[in-house]
Amino acid sequence: MNSFTDQHMIIVILLAAVATYLTRIAGYVLLSVMTDIPPRAEAALNAIxxxxxxxxxxxxxxxxxxxxxxxxxxxxxxxxxxxxxxxxxxxxxxxxxxxxxxxxx
Structure with a gap:
């Protein structure tokens, strides 16, 4: 492998880690801000x-x-x-x- 590929792999791994963190924290932030969960959102969460x-x-x-x-x-x-x-x-x-x-x- 050359350094070009290694650098891209590191960037891809870092971006995937950031995307995973943001999707996990977004659910927590969204649910902590909401005072009442809409029925459709609750149904979606129950289907997971x-x-x-x-x-x-x-x-x-x-x-x-x-x-x-x-x-x-x-x-x-x-x-x-x-x-x-x-x-x-x-x-x-x-x-x-x-x-x-x-x-x-």
Missing amino acids: PAAVLTTLVAPAFYSGGWEAKIAIAAALVTGLRFASPLPMIGVGWSLVMILRYFVIA
């Missing part, structure tokens, strides 16, 4: 956890093997049954490990 979970699970579901699909489906059913995420994580993780160890091997 489901959107993040979808972005984490969808690639594993589509690119994973059948054992991952079975474990994700079982975790979904468990998540619908219990309010805490710990049983869902335990069922999904345990099932995929059992299937990979005993069925695939």
